[in-house]
Amino acid sequence: MRFLLDAEQRAFADALRAMLTAADTPAVIRDWSRGDHTRGRALWSRLAEAGVFALAVPEEYGGLGPRPVELAVAFVELGRYAVPGPLVETAGAAVLLGEPAPARRFLPGLAAGADLATVAAPGGYALDGDAASLRLSPAPDGLYLCTAPPGPVRRSLDPARRLTALPPGGELLTPAVPYDRALTWIRLATAAQALGVGLALLDRTVAHVRQRTQFGVPVGSFQAVKHRLADSRTALEFARPLVLGAAVSLRPEDVAAAKLTACEAAYRTARTALHLHGAIGYTAEYDLSLWLTKARALRSAWGTPEECRDRVLAAGL
């Protein structure tokens, strides 16, 4: 029993953080939101070099995985910098394409960052269908590779998330769809990403209330302000062990619990962040908005709170 990241895992997080700090992600996100993927693709390549997309890919197909703990570590950082793109979908696709034939054909490209994959949840939209080179539809009779062009881009509450419907059918890749296993990875990555989003929102808000003065003092010295931020910190710090614990166990109920808690903590933090920034928090111009809108979108992506609770109760946790 040693429930703590090791030095290598911490170094991995630090390295990603250094790279992403230098990447000026707000500018990348704004380009991506307009459908200009150039800088996003360049960042994607660097993430691939760092091994981010190889973590769910087994070694025999060019990956480093399966390494769910490292995946969680990486996705916290991707969330912290609000990196755009079908990140969790690409990680999930690696699991979805795990049958030998599609694995041989697609996984090396995914691990190397050459391919961006998106996955449409049954009945849902695919994220960034216009940017993804692999568009996957899991259906009851098998896993389909979408060969027709995706539908028109629909605007998400999070401008960086470009949603498209996938036309039904396409090429049948395999009749066996490990959808539940893929969903577990997708939810884990989403939970970690949400935790990162929440941590970034908290950091930015703490910095803001320390320097914004009203009534002659920093607003961060008012107790009502402090206590909301203390609650955010507490909620996020108790989501963190659930995310890491779920990565260790990979039990679907643990992942559902982590997804629910991390997304809830991030969303609550987003509400607090918006409020404590005052009117500036309500503007699209200010970079905070890039995280605010993502917190809302992640809350229902890949499992609403109620779906996650059902999973927990069905298993008895």
Place this chain on the structure above:
Amino acid sequence: MDLTHSPADEEFRTEARAWLRAHVPRTPLPSLETEEGFAAHRAWEAELAADRWSVVSWPERYGGRDAGLLRWLVFEEEYWAAGAPGRVGQNGVSLLAPTLFAYGTQEQRARVLPPMATGEVVWAQAWSEPEAGSDLAALTSRAVRTDGGWRLRGQKTWSSRAAFADRAFGLFRSDPAAPEPHQGLTYLMFGLRDPGVTVRPIGRLDGKPAFAELFLDDVFVPDEDVIGEPGQGWRIAMSTTGDERGLTLRSPGRFLASAARLRDLWRAQGSPEHSRARVADALIAARAYQLFAYAAASRILDGARLGPESSMNKIFWSELDLALHETALDLLGAEGELADGAWSEGYVFSLAGPVYAGTNEIQRDIVAERLLGLPKGRR
């Protein structure tokens, strides 16, 4: 990253489980907040101690098993899952004992700890005063130097179970001329039946005489009952409040067991839709608390100390405890109103969680200032 216990720790779990199965009273003991219940719980402590289960993490020479933090967590999981009684000695065990391990003398440890481990001497915490609650440093009770010791004068209040306990530990102002309120305080131990001590029980919300106020009129304390250096009381006391708010006062095992019982209750009621979210959230929060504790324990085993993060812990467990019990009473409907119900006593106790061990407002201040680095403001 590893969540599996070593085979030796699992063996320890098995041994604890077997012992508890054989010994946990089949009918619940009467409330430990009553005289009769207090005596029954004291006897239970003796039974635990006879087989070295009362303070498993302590060194063997004081009655423990040298089991370490991880096994303590394992033991607590088994203890509460077995439905074992509440711990009457908890204030001594979770507050005074860590203080003595850190600041006490060899002589004090040898004298105080073994009878604490057996329940023969039950300790009360005498910190709060009528005019010193959240602002504990405002305390005015005095310790005046005398031959071979100190004389205590003043009043303490809200001292849990002091009505039936044997001894108390608390802070006293030994240097009223000190420039700052938290300077010139001395931390010491005294007997609740010593000459000059008057104990007045106070009925709590449910009328049980759980806590008490203490009137101290020239109570003599010998030098050997001073903890650490005179005048250093604040620093010593604060170093152990982390323990109270942190792991040791409210172990994860307790909430895991309560959450599992809540889930069973919900199912027994036909899994009503209206409570689904609250039951799921309680299960998840109990699991989060367990994993947070495992992470904290791993850090402590690496040599770190729990700092202000214990304040997050305190906010979290107190709110979880309330939510668990409120949900249970709501599920029970009319039955939930009955004062002698299985959940009722726990509910009344959980109501106090956000107040004692430093109110949650005080904890939020600590989190905001010491973890987030926000400026100190007007309190």
